Amino acid sequence: MISGFIRPDGKVGIRNKVLILSTVGCANNTVKRIAAQVEGTVALPNVKGCGQIGKGIDIMRRCLANVTQNPNVYGTIIVGLGCETTKPHELAEHVRSLSDKPVEVFTIQELGGTPKAIAYGVALARKMVAEAGLVPRVPVEPSKIVLATNCGGSDATSGLAANPTVGACSDILISKGGTVMLGETTELIGTEHLLGERAKDDKVRNDIYTIVQDLEHQFIANGIDVRGANPTPGNMKGGLSTLEEKALGGISKGGSGPINQVVGYGEIPSENGLVIMDTPGYDIESVSGMAVGGAQVCIFTSGRGNPVGNALIPVIKVTGNPETYESMKDNTDLDTSGVIDGSDTIDSLGEKLYGILEDVCNGMPCKSEAYGFDDFAVYHNEEIWCTCDLS
Numbered sequence: 001m002i003s004g005f006i007r008p009d010g011k012v013g014i015r016n017k018v019l020i021l022s023t024v025g026c027a028n029n030t031v032k033r034i035a036a037q038v039e040g041t042v043a044l045p046n047v048k049g050c051g052q053i054g055k056g057i058d059i060m061r062r063c064l065a066n067v068t069q070n071p072n073v074y075g076t077i078i079v080g081l082g083c084e085t086t087k088p089h090e091l092a093e094h095v096r097s098l099s100d101k102p103v104e105v106f107t108i109q110e111l112g113g114t115p116k117a118i119a120y121g122v123a124l125a126r127k128m129v130a131e132a133g134l135v136p137r138v139p140v141e142p143s144k145i146v147l148a149t150n151c152g153g154s155d156a157t158s159g160l161a162a163n164p165t166v167g168a169c170s171d172i173l174i175s176k177g178g179t180v181m182l183g184e185t186t187e188l189i190g191t192e193h194l195l196g197e198r199a200k201d202d203k204v205r206n207d208i209y210t211i212v213q214d215l216e217h218q219f220i221a222n223g224i225d226v227r228g229a230n231p232t233p234g235n236m237k238g239g240l241s242t243l244e245e246k247a248l249g250g251i252s253k254g255g256s257g258p259i260n261q262v263v264g265y266g267e268i269p270s271e272n273g274l275v276i277m278d279t280p281g282y283d284i285e286s287v288s289g290m291a292v293g294g295a296q297v298c299i300f301t302s303g304r305g306n307p308v309g310n311a312l313i314p315v316i317k318v319t320g321n322p323e324t325y326e327s328m329k330d331n332t333d334l335d336t337s338g339v340i341d342g343s344d345t346i347d348s349l350g351e352k353l354y355g356i357l358e359d360v361c362n363g364m365p366c367k368s369e370a371y372g373f374d375d376f377a378v379y380h381n382e383e384i385w386c387t388c389d390l391s
Contacts (some may be wrong), residue, residue: 051085063289185279
């Protein structure tokens, strides 16, 4: 059984956070200082928000709006400087049009400087946190869960044990009506034909090919050899030989079912089941994009070990390498190396992982969450890897 907090739009949060959201880098320190003074809030700094061009500004604005709709967010306080191209009050109006969640907005300039802005923000945040505390946690159906999947620091055990175990867990959630996101477009290269065969219709199949081919064309146009960055030196040291080998292991995180939709970075899926999001290969940006797209929780595999967390969603860590589990046990929630030595099976470990997923959804902190790791970064590069128009 899973429990959560029901939002005005009917979605379900497994955490109950008040978001302090910066619209521009100039407001980041103010946002951080507000959140530091009010328990129950989370700060999301923004490295840009001004001086952007092309698709970069479109991605930024979409993500700033959609992140407020993550089900783990009770309400949002938008903090701007006051002269940025991403206008705070206009953003707040757009956010209010998306749902009935609480939204407040102010700028540092209109309040007369940092100390006044911090005091004003702290007062708003304390009031909103108190209101959030009145929302009860109630039993909900697993169909309300959107699971992000990601891998980082992969080695040869990732594709043999950890990723297939996540795939088995994904199949269980999807069988219960839930949604699973598969991302990292750079690591789909070489497997797009296999994914295309699983597409529910021609549009989804074409979308899969589009995001991979567009990425490849951008690499070529900019004179970039993707093999110089993927597999990474750590991947190769861990036994991965080619991008295709890495991709074959990576796509197994999505399980065995049909692919029902492909969405752009930070877009909110309209379909249940298995969904591909066009995200970059950098882990923090990839997980953040799926959180922006509505995932309430993430399962993250790592053969070599990885401590990354997320500001909005719990990140459950899985490894297939027994040495990594022993050396990084404090960062890892499940060891799946039994698949390799024959002491366990993918299906049984998939069921165990689903049990951990349920526990985390019900409030148990995973390792990265217990440490308070709050990584978050929206992808901003306006030259390479801008998501395609899939409409």
